[in-house]
Amino acid sequence: MRKRRTIAEIAKRVERGEAVVMTAEELCNSVRSGEEIGFEDVDVVTSATCGVMSGTFAVLSFQVAERDEFERASKVSLNGVPAFVGPCPNERLGIVDVIVYGPSHRDKNYGGGHLFRALVAHEEIEVAVETVDGREIKTTTTLDEITFARLCSTRNAFKNYFAFVNAHENEVTSIFSVSKFKGPFKELTFSGCGELNPLEKDPLMDTIGVGTKILMNGAEGFVIGEGTRSSAEKPNLMGIADMHGMQPEYLGGFRTSAGPEIWTSWAVPIPILNERVWENVKKLDEEIKLGVLDVHNRLPVGETTYADVWRDFSVRFDRSSCIECEECPVASLCPSDAFDARAKDVNADLCCNCGACVHLCEGEAFSCNLGVVTLAGREIPVTLRQSDRRRASELAAILKQKILDGGFTISEPVARFNV
Numbered sequence: 001m002r003k004r005r006t007i008a009e010i011a012k013r014v015e016r017g018e019a020v021v022m023t024a025e026e027l028c029n030s031v032r033s034g035e036e037i038g039f040e041d042v043d044v045v046t047s048a049t050c051g052v053m054s055g056t057f058a059v060l061s062f063q064v065a066e067r068d069e070f071e072r073a074s075k076v077s078l079n080g081v082p083a084f085v086g087p088c089p090n091e092r093l094g095i096v097d098v099i100v101y102g103p104s105h106r107d108k109n110y111g112g113g114h115l116f117r118a119l120v121a122h123e124e125i126e127v128a129v130e131t132v133d134g135r136e137i138k139t140t141t142t143l144d145e146i147t148f149a150r151l152c153s154t155r156n157a158f159k160n161y162f163a164f165v166n167a168h169e170n171e172v173t174s175i176f177s178v179s180k181f182k183g184p185f186k187e188l189t190f191s192g193c194g195e196l197n198p199l200e201k202d203p204l205m206d207t208i209g210v211g212t213k214i215l216m217n218g219a220e221g222f223v224i225g226e227g228t229r230s231s232a233e234k235p236n237l238m239g240i241a242d243m244h245g246m247q248p249e250y251l252g253g254f255r256t257s258a259g260p261e262i263w264t265s266w267a268v269p270i271p272i273l274n275e276r277v278w279e280n281v282k283k284l285d286e287e288i289k290l291g292v293l294d295v296h297n298r299l300p301v302g303e304t305t306y307a308d309v310w311r312d313f314s315v316r317f318d319r320s321s322c323i324e325c326e327e328c329p330v331a332s333l334c335p336s337d338a339f340d341a342r343a344k345d346v347n348a349d350l351c352c353n354c355g356a357c358v359h360l361c362e363g364e365a366f367s368c369n370l371g372v373v374t375l376a377g378r379e380i381p382v383t384l385r386q387s388d389r390r391r392a393s394e395l396a397a398i399l400k401q402k403i404l405d406g407g408f409t410i411s412e413p414v415a416r417f418n419v
Ligand code: SF4
Pocket: 321, 322, 323, 324, 325, 326, 327, 328, 329, 330, 331, 341, 360, 361, 362, 363, 364, 365
């Protein structure tokens, strides 16, 4: 007889403190070590992903002036990042409703991702408003004064991400590199947290649907639908969460050679409902394919697996090896501005373990085994990871603990996706 459980049964076991909850990493390590572990042994597996996810925007509503001080806003920016005004005009209320896109930017170094992180860190934000009658209002605000602040995604938590190479001689700027992308086949960059990714753990969406409760950047949120361009082969999710509960170390700006992007994180519980779910949650990096595309035309040039690229999750810095170069390429190209060359210090909260510094540093002061991918006889070094497996692993552990402590309930989706 096929083994089954319902979400309600699992939720009851969680409530009674009887549920066995494992992170995807713990489960995969058990499978890898040959441990005898079966469907009966686990109720919930916590999955997570953290990385550059452009399809993210914030909806904010806040007071910028006294009631009746202006009729309507026509332009708004926050820390210089342009926002879309509306859709509600808030006529004569002194309030603005705005939408800010994650990839919108003030300049090549500061964009929506930086702004969202500053908001979540409760930093003071400069607000500039132009009104329809030609007035300019300058003020400041913080997240505490912003009554409504939701982060929404149009396409996050992809099942299959890609790796990129430049198959041509000419170097190009790209959102997939921090400096000019070198070719032909000189370097490889990739995204995705492999065996930790929520949609690698539940690719058929047997457990994930509209209303599934998640953690987005550490705050409780919900899946609200399928993401844009989501398909059975390449599903992704749309979600929402209140920015007031988010933690700044789980989101931020990410500078690429083509401008600023945003990185953000999700953690998703996978209740083990049946043997099909169980077989999928056990999948290891070595079984998860990673397609390699040419950055020019996005056409496939090969394939590898996540086992080739996830060998070492953390990047280390040895300050005694720093030779104090006149111009530090790490300080100027670190995508999250985590490295302070003068203080010879890495800000661990900002560092997203992307690994760019390992190849950029002239004194070999940074180390991490980033992996090498073999394509058509060529050995191509990984030079950039646009996902942070270490943080994803941390988030999966946080979600596990919340479930065990009774601070996060497993919710039943209210609608399923067509996969
Ligand atoms: S490139 Fe490396 S060695 Fe040179 S200053 Fe920067 S951290 Fe130090």
